[in-house]
Amino acid sequence: MALIKCPECNEDISSDVFSCPKCGKMIRKPKRSFFGKIIKLAFILFNIFMILWVVLGMNAVAPKLQDGYNAGAHAIGTGLALGVIASIWVAGDIIIGVLVLLTRPKGR
Helix, strand or coil, X not given: CCEEECCCXXXXXXXXXXXCCCCCCECCCCCCCHHHHHHHHHHHHHHHXXXXXXXXXXXXXXXXXXXXXXXXXXXXXXXHHHHHHHHHHHHHHHHHHHHHHHCCCCCC
């Protein structure tokens, strides 16, 4: 633990602090741990996967919805499938989002 000068107020402060206790100037930014980075990446990848799932699923069903034969049944099935996908998406975002929140960098 060395003493350094605050660039804002020239107060002697510890090199371990994230911000000056006198003026509040940010000295260094807290960093996310390795596990926290993995969780954040998982959150981003999960959302990308869910977007792709919805888009590719709708593209696969679109020709069947334009067909006059059984179009109503396909529309109902598509609506139910989108409801299930949305439920999985919300539940996954809540679970992974809480983990992202718990692994965020903490200032001292």
